[in-house]
Amino acid sequence: MRRLEQLQGGGKPARTAALVSGDAEAAALAELREALARTPREIPCKYLYDDRGSALFEQITRLPEYYPTRTEHALLVAQAGAIVEAAGGARLSEMVELGSGAASKTVALLEAALRLGGTPRYVAVDISAHALARTRELLAHARPEIPVDEVLADYTQELRLPAALGGGPRLALFLGGTIGNDEDPDAIRLLSRVRGHLAPGDLLLLGANLVTDPGVIHAAYNDSAGVTAEFNRNILRNVNALARSAFDPGEFDHYAPYVVERQRIEMWLVARHTLDVDLGLLGGPLKLARSEGIRTEISRRFTREQVLHLLDESGFAPEHWFESPRGRFGLALGRARASLRGL
Ligand code: SAH
Ligand code: AVI
Numbered sequence: 001m002r003r004l005e006q007l008q009g010g011g012k013p014a015r016t017a018a019l020v021s022g023d024a025e026a027a028a029l030a031e032l033r034e035a036l037a038r039t040p041r042e043i044p045c046k047y048l049y050d051d052r053g054s055a056l057f058e059q060i061t062r063l064p065e066y067y068p069t070r071t072e073h074a075l076l077v078a079q080a081g082a083i084v085e086a087a088g089g090a091r092l093s094e095m096v097e098l099g100s101g102a103a104s105k106t107v108a109l110l111e112a113a114l115r116l117g118g119t120p121r122y123v124a125v126d127i128s129a130h131a132l133a134r135t136r137e138l139l140a141h142a143r144p145e146i147p148v149d150e151v152l153a154d155y156t157q158e159l160r161l162p163a164a165l166g167g168g169p170r171l172a173l174f175l176g177g178t179i180g181n182d183e184d185p186d187a188i189r190l191l192s193r194v195r196g197h198l199a200p201g202d203l204l205l206l207g208a209n210l211v212t213d214p215g216v217i218h219a220a221y222n223d224s225a226g227v228t229a230e231f232n233r234n235i236l237r238n239v240n241a242l243a244r245s246a247f248d249p250g251e252f253d254h255y256a257p258y259v260v261e262r263q264r265i266e267m268w269l270v271a272r273h274t275l276d277v278d279l280g281l282l283g284g285p286l287k288l289a290r291s292e293g294i295r296t297e298i299s300r301r302f303t304r305e306q307v308l309h310l311l312d313e314s315g316f317a318p319e320h321w322f323e324s325p326r327g328r329f330g331l332a333l334g335r336a337r338a339s340l341r342g343l
Contacts (some may be wrong), residue, residue, distance in 0.1 A: 051130040051240040054107040062118040065219040071329040079322045090117035091168035100124035102134040125151040170202040176211040177268035180300035191314030200338040211301040212328045221256040230252030244280035264300040268293040
């Protein structure tokens, strides 16, 4: 097992997402300062994933209302053989997963590769040291024969991946519907950067939430146990740890409407009353009016055409489309084109 760390110049893994030293810490503070000054105010969603946030996300994936993880998992189990065959079968040299989380669904793909006679390397890229530790535990237990490399990195920045092994295609994975946490330009920039790490003929498997019943989508982000609300409020604890600011999560309501015309959940933290928050290293107080919101995430639903368009714009020729039985989740398999159109 090897670990590359790109959030800091080596040393101990960060226990708080993006809590880093030197230039990277300054960049995180600048990013937060700029985002909180926007209209509407924002905190980038990557700050949801400190240790506690990653653990809360894992709880979310098991909630009865949160259908995406279960739905994608079932689809992956059903289609793993077809996906791995299309990606080269036993010749597949490695799988590189962005935002791997606990990698609970990836095991289905790794097992399919083993069944087909391959032993691909697995490279897990995540901003959360907690998530990478869970990946390590899960794979060591489930599939100890798979070589695993961990990369602690923010994939919105320039990525440094281990050199390709060669000898067979590389399959990049971006699952969970995480692509829906970005608007199109950022999504295309990210997928194009992934394309830049691949050779022509390598592949990308992209998981996306699809447009479905607004009531079902709304419930998934407004669970009755309040776990998503806690996950949302926890972002303020992470900001406090990074910036030594003084947000009180208890002063904010979780608000997560499904905005039908924009095909997306918007997750907000709404001030319960007028607030004057000490921003610590971010500088100055933040004055919030009663009911003023800070947007912490968007989570988009797509049509099949929109997903294939994202692939195409990022340098991949769409080759296969797999959809869950009730059309709530889709997996698109694209092949890296020789020409980097869209880069
Ligand atoms: N793929 C997993 C996890 C999805 S949650 C699944 O489908 O269940 C999103 C994951 O992406 C989290 O593990 C989070 O830590 C990671 N992540 C979010 N923003 C990131 C960023 N900018 N760089 C790297 N990882 C990121
Ligand atoms: C990681 N991402 C795809 C999740 C989503 O559904 O957008 C994060 C999440 N936010 C609230 N619940 C889950």
